[in-house]
Amino acid sequence: MHYKVTLAYDGTKFAGYQVQPAQRTVQGVLEHALGKMAKQPVHVDGSGRTDSGVHALGQVISFDYPGNIPPKNMLMGLNSMMPLDIIIKDVAYTDADFHARYSAKGKRYMYKVALGKYTDPFKRLYTGHYPYHIEPSRIQTALKDLIGTHDFTSFAASGGVIVDKVRTIYDATCTVDETNNELIMEFYGNGFLYNMVRILVATALEIGNGRRDVHDFKRLFEVKDRQQARGTAPASGLYLKEVYYDDATTPGGAAADSSQNK
Amino acid sequence: MHYKVTLAYDGTKFAGYQVQPAQRTVQGVLEHALGKMAKQPVHVDGSGRTDSGVHALGQVISFDYPGNIPPKNMLMGLNSMMPLDIIIKDVAYTDADFHARYSAKGKRYMYKVALGKYTDPFKRLYTGHYPYHIEPSRIQTALKDLIGTHDFTSFAASGGVIVDKVRTIYDATCTVDETNNELIMEFYGNGFLYNMVRILVATALEIGNGRRDVHDFKRLFEVKDRQQARGTAPASGLYLKEVYYDDATTPGGAAADSSQNK
Numbered sequence: 284m285h286y287k288v289t290l291a292y293d294g295t296k297f298a299g300y301q302v303q304p305a306q307r308t309v310q311g312v313l314e315h316a317l318g319k320m321a322k323q324p325v326h327v328d329g330s331g332r333t334d335s336g337v338h339a340l341g342q343v344i345s346f347d348y349p350g351n352i353p354p355k356n357m358l359m360g361l362n363s364m365m366p367l368d369i370i371i372k373d374v375a376y377t378d379a380d381f382h383a384r385y386s387a388k389g390k391r392y393m394y395k396v397a398l399g400k401y402t403d404p405f406k407r408l409y410t411g412h413y414p415y416h417i418e419p420s421r422i423q424t425a426l427k428d429l430i431g432t433h434d435f436t437s438f439a440a441s442g443g444v445i446v447d448k449v450r451t452i453y454d455a456t457c458t459v460d461e462t463n464n465e466l467i468m469e470f471y472g473n474g475f476l477y478n479m480v481r482i483l484v485a486t487a488l489e490i491g492n493g494r495r496d497v498h499d500f501k502r503l504f505e506v507k508d509r510q511q512a513r514g515t516a517p518a519s520g521l522y523l524k525e526v527y528y529d530d531a532t533t534p535g536g537a538a539a540d541s542s543q544n545k
Numbered sequence: 546m547h548y549k550v551t552l553a554y555d556g557t558k559f560a561g562y563q564v565q566p567a568q569r570t571v572q573g574v575l576e577h578a579l580g581k582m583a584k585q586p587v588h589v590d591g592s593g594r595t596d597s598g599v600h601a602l603g604q605v606i607s608f609d610y611p612g613n614i615p616p617k618n619m620l621m622g623l624n625s626m627m628p629l630d631i632i633i634k635d636v637a638y639t640d641a642d643f644h645a646r647y648s649a650k651g652k653r654y655m656y657k658v659a660l661g662k663y664t665d666p667f668k669r670l671y672t673g674h675y676p677y678h679i680e681p682s683r684i685q686t687a688l689k690d691l692i693g694t695h696d697f698t699s700f701a702a703s704g705g706v707i708v709d710k711v712r713t714i715y716d717a718t719c720t721v722d723e724t725n726n727e728l729i730m731e732f733y734g735n736g737f738l739y740n741m742v743r744i745l746v747a748t749a750l751e752i753g754n755g756r757r758d759v760h761d762f763k764r765l766f767e768v769k770d771r772q773q774a775r776g777t778a779p780a781s782g783l784y785l786k787e788v789y790y791d792d793a794t795t796p797g798g799a800a801a802d803s804s805q806n807k
Contacts (some may be wrong), residue, residue, distance in 0.1 A: 289667075291666055292666050293666040293667050293669070300635055333609040337792075338667070363662055367664050367666065367667045367669040368669065369666060370665065370666050371662050401624055401632050402629050402632070403553075403632065404553055404555040404629065404631060404632050405553075405555050405600070405671065407555070407630065409667065426620070544770045
């Protein structure tokens with residue numbers, strides 16, 4: 284059977300999502316567990332890579348499993364084999380042509396920035412940190428410039444192999460969490476280049492501080508020059524929050540799961 | 546000068562508070578930093594030990610420093626030398642006869658219990674976990690039995706050298722954090738035996754589950770038998786929240802700090 288699985292993980296102790304030789308990776312842990320369950324190798328496709336230290340609240344994977352385990356049992360079985368820094372949130376049957384990466388229509392990332400002079404010891408692995416003057420309203424104004432279809436060449440890590448750097452951002456917001464003294468930025472788009480969210484956040488913080496013009500994103504779209512965006516916010520604040528597909532393959536959705544459960 | 550310092554730390558990567566050979570400890574990190582600053586050894590007294598994995602929101606230490614550094618500068622200097630899992634929150638001058646441990650009049654501990662079937666990957670280092678049926682109102686009723694002066698022999702880890710196991714609890718509460726699906730228990734008393742809070746929490750959870758009578762604490766006070774309390778909640782959920790002294794030595798208090806600043 285073909286499965287779609289939604290999971291969350293604390294990225295701190297992983298060398299990222301993607302399998303790498305002699306490294307602890309999320310994909311590696313998942314394939315090891317499924318391989319033990321199936322008694323033969325199982326290859327897992329993820330919606331995309333997350334870097335070392337980057338977290339996920341709703342990463343999605345798909346795989347072909349040699350056998351038919353009801354989704355509820357697959358959920359319990361996988362969770363019993365997961366280390367404490369991964370949790371399986373949802374398991375559903377899906378069509379054989381569903382692919383976690385190629386079928387994805389959009390993704391939502393969240394970035395948490397701790398404010399205040401010193402790094403809170405309990406937040407160091409789960410937020411970025413900005414100890415300087417910040418005006419959230421400037422960031423809120425600036426992020427509106429991201430919405431739409433743009434060439435993100437200025438916001439792509441050098442060394443990437445992807446030639447087409449045009450992406451569409453559907454929404455980009457910044458909210459203030461007064462209780463925790465944090466800024467929460469969210470970016471929802473059809474796709475993101477390598478390090479793109481972390482570069483956008485670093486630039487947004489400089490706009491919020493006043494070191495950049497409030498509409499500097501517009502200028503950076505035009506100059507197409509990574510050197511002018513410069514900063515990259517740390518991995519610890521970044522969360523892959525949700526991956527969007529067509530309705531029929533929504534995790535736990537009636538169409539995908541129960542129709543095949545009959 | 547004699548200093549009183551309040552600090553917070555994430556206990557995950559420490560082998561507890563107290564110095565141990567070849568182990569990373571909070572006291573060891575503090576004494577190393579102060580020794581570098583003073584260019585001679587500085588001995589630090591803590592309000593008490595915390596075990597490996599136990600956190601502190603308001604641990605208090607005292608020490609004699611060979612020189613006079615204004616508290617604000619000491620705060621900045623120490624924080625610049627601290628690893629990311631320790632933060633210095635307050636520095637004050639104090640009387641030479643102040644001792645973080647012997648002058649303490651009381652302590653407040655907090656214990657966070659994550660509910661829900663599976664361990665949340667982001668909470669595994671910062672909460673205990675109770676996946677079973679729980680009635681918070683039973684715990685709230687039970688904790689009232691702790692208030693007052695009792696013999697805590699049933700709640701002391703075996704192997705302790707302390708003979709007098711009578712302690713006074715001023716307050717013990719259990720609140721429900723709906724947003725995070727957690728129980729928060731707090732214990733305020735004049736002193737706590739080794740592992741006492743973690744044993745009280747394990748027993749309280751069994752009361753909340755219904756496996757023990759709601760007034761089982763009363764029975765356990767009388768039987769004076771550690772075997773009957775049994776469980777010990779994990780270190781990850783425990784926080785030393787505050788240490789109480791006389792008003793004159795309150796951290797940042799006007800009397801202790803500014804009078805000597807003149």
